[in-house]
Amino acid sequence: MNPIYTTTLTDWVPSIPAEQSAALLAALESGHVLYCPQLAFQFSPAEQRFLDPAWSNGKDKNISLEHDGAPLKGMLGTTDEVATLRGAVLRFRTQAIGLIETLFPAYKRNLRKARTSYRPVPVEGRSTSWRKDDSRLHVDAFPSRPNHGERILRVFANVNPHGVPRVWRIGEPFEALAQRVLPRIPTPLPGSSWLLHALHITKQRRSEYDHIMLNLHDRMKADLEYQAQAPQVTMSLAAGSVWICFSDQVSHAAMSGQFMLEQTLHVPVDALAVPEKSPLRTLERLTARALVV
Ligand SMILES: [Fe+2]
Secondary structure, eight states: OOOEEEOOOOOSSOOOOHHHHHHHHHHHHTTOEEEETTOOOOOOGGGGGGOSGGGBOSSSSSEEESSTTSOEESBOSOHHHHHHHHHHHHHHHHHHHHHHHHHOHHHHTTOEEEEEEEEOSOSTTOOSSGGGOTTSOBOOOOSSOOOTTOEEEEEEEEOOTTOOOEEEEEOSOHHHHHHHHGGGOOOOOTTHHHHHHHTTSSSSOOOHHHHHHHHHHHHHHHOHHHHHHSOOEEEEEOTTEEEEEETTTSOEEEEEOOOEEEEEEEEOGGGSSOGGGSHHHHHHHHHTSOSOO
């Protein structure tokens, strides 16, 4: 399967025929990266000074906005400077959410809007451990935020002002990955989900689905032979482009690049056009049991 589906979108509020929207939805839900090389997020002339890693506070991984009314986190600067960059991040947030709601009206009512992040720091040299090393192929899964199968939909924009692409590796389809790794994943220890929650390590009880997804994430990253030998393609995501994918389904690795905006959205499995293609339903089919109870 070619994991990249290139679109001709040029507008954040695109006007496209229903059949084109359906084709994009089918590609997205079957594990493609929707690549939009003609769609760009623009920093205004007054905002362009923020295309500099010196605005990062150096402690947080990214500069981020939790929700519409929240303050910007992770940035150094005066009140005015923070407000100006926050305006740019908020504009990206509005455009990214509008894009998804316009392209996929069926998601609109069920979309849970999460963090927006601005990443001015180069990809190279950011990781502090193999588990946090996003230059290793992985599917997204969050240790402290169990999601019980809810999807992780992400919109990315490369805003590099020097024409530098963001380079990703994209690995094998989710089902092939799951078939390869599932036999090595042990069942969770009895009581471990309750204990992690009681100790506030997780924000809610970790379902068996979350346990498997975290194991997929970790076992992929820990296996250097898998990293080298797994079926994969390298993709150059141009400066001034946008791409969209379900990052809990698409095996991905960020190899290089600098200056990116990213919007995270969550979609319930039941709101998908084809829930059977989701990681939850795929894993339930392969294990022949319910993984969220
Ligand atoms: Fe990731």
